[in-house]
Amino acid sequence: xxxxxxxxNELTPDLRPIEGPEADExxxxxxxxxxxxxxxxxxxxxxxxVSCVCGEIVDQLPLAQxxxxxxxxVLKDAGLVRGEIDGPRICYCLDPRNLRxxxxxxxxx
Amino acid sequence: xxxxxxxxNELTPDLRPIEGPEADExxxxxxxxxxxxxxxxxxxxxxxxVSCVCGEIVDQLPLAQxxxxxxxxVLKDAGLVRGEIDGPRICYCLDPRNLRxxxxxxxxx
DNA sequence: AAATGCTATCGTCATCGAGCGATGAATGGA
DNA sequence: TCCATTCATCGCTCGATGACGATAGCATTT
Numbered sequence: 001x002x003x004x005x006x007x008x009n010e011l012t013p014d015l016r017p018i019e020g021p022e023a024d025e026x027x028x029x030x031x032x033x034x035x036x037x038x039x040x041x042x043x044x045x046x047x048x049x050v051s052c053v054c055g056e057i058v059d060q061l062p063l064a065q066x067x068x069x070x071x072x073x074v075l076k077d078a079g080l081v082r083g084e085i086d087g088p089r090i091c092y093c094l095d096p097r098n099l100r101x102x103x104x105x106x107x108x109x
Numbered sequence: 110x111x112x113x114x115x116x117x118n119e120l121t122p123d124l125r126p127i128e129g130p131e132a133d134e135x136x137x138x139x140x141x142x143x144x145x146x147x148x149x150x151x152x153x154x155x156x157x158x159v160s161c162v163c164g165e166i167v168d169q170l171p172l173a174q175x176x177x178x179x180x181x182x183v184l185k186d187a188g189l190v191r192g193e194i195d196g197p198r199i200c201y202c203l204d205p206r207n208l209r210x211x212x213x214x215x216x217x218x
Numbered sequence: 219a220a221a222t223g224c225t226a227t228c229g230t231c232a233t234c235g236a237g238c239g240a241t242g243a244a245t246g247g248a
Numbered sequence: 249t250c251c252a253t254t255c256a257t258c259g260c261t262c263g264a265t266g267a268c269g270a271t272a273g274c275a276t277t278t
Binding site: 145147172173175176179180183194196197198 | 265266267268269270274275276277
C-alpha cells in the first residue's frame with residue numbers, strides 16, 4: 001500500500017536540558033555516531049530520499065553489506081535512524097526528533 | 110600584559126561547501142572529536158571562561174593530567190581548540206571559526 | 219646554575235572500532 | 249514445500265582509542 005514507513009514526525013517540544021552532565025553524555029554519543037564518513041553519507045542518503053531506503057544504501061557505499069549493516073546499527077542505537085520491517089526488507093529513515101536534538105546540543109556549544 | 114591569548118576572532122565568511130565528499134570527511138572528523146564526554150566538558154569549560162583556561166581543566170575533570178592533555182590534543186588536531194604558549198603555561202581557547210563550521214555542517218543534515 | 223611548575227610525550231595495557239567473509243533467520247514467491 | 253532474497257549476526261584480524269604513571273622539555277624564579 002506504499003504507506004510511508006516512517007513515523008509521523010511528531011512535533012512535541014523537546015524539554016530536555018541542553019547542558020549539564022546528561023546533555024554532555026548525550027551530545028558525545030550522538031556526535032560519536034556521526035563521527036565516521038560512511039555514517040555521514042548514510043544520513044545524507046536518508047535525507048535526500050523521499051521514501052525511506054533499505055538496502056540501496058549498500059549499493060551507494062563502497063563497503064560490504066555486513067559493514068553497512070554495522071554502521072546502520074550504530075546509527076540506530078544512537079537514535080538517529082529508525083528501521084521498520086517492510087516485508088522482506090527493512091526500511092530505514094532518519095529520526096527527525098533526535099536530529100533536531102543534535103542540532104540543539106551543538107548549537108548550545 | 111594580560112592580552113587575551115586568543116586570536117582576534119576573524120569574521121571572514123566561510124566559503125567551504127556544506128556537502129559532498131570533503132564535507133562528509135570534515136563533519137565526521139569534527140563530530141568524532143566531540144564524541145567523548147570529557148571533550149564535550151572541555152569545550153563547555155572553554156566556552157564559559159571569559160579568559161582562556163590552561164591547566165584548570167585538569168582540576169575540573171576527574172582525569173589524570175596526561176589524559177586531559179591527550180583530549181586537548183584531539184580537539185586541537187580537529188581544529189576546535191587552539192593553544193598558545195603563555196609564559197610557563199599554555200592557554201587554550203575555542204576556535205570559533207571551526208565551531209561555526211561544525212554548526213553549519215550539522216545544520217546541513 | 220639550580221630548582222620549581224606546567225605540559226607534552228612515551229610506554230603500556232585493555233578495550234573498542236572498522237572491515238570482511240561466512241553463516242543464520244525471516245519473508246515472499248515459485 | 250523449497251528456493252531466492254534481504255538483512256543481521258558471528259568470528260576474526262588489525263589498527264585506533266582511552267586511561268594511567270613516569271619521564272622529558274621548557275620557562276620562570278630563586
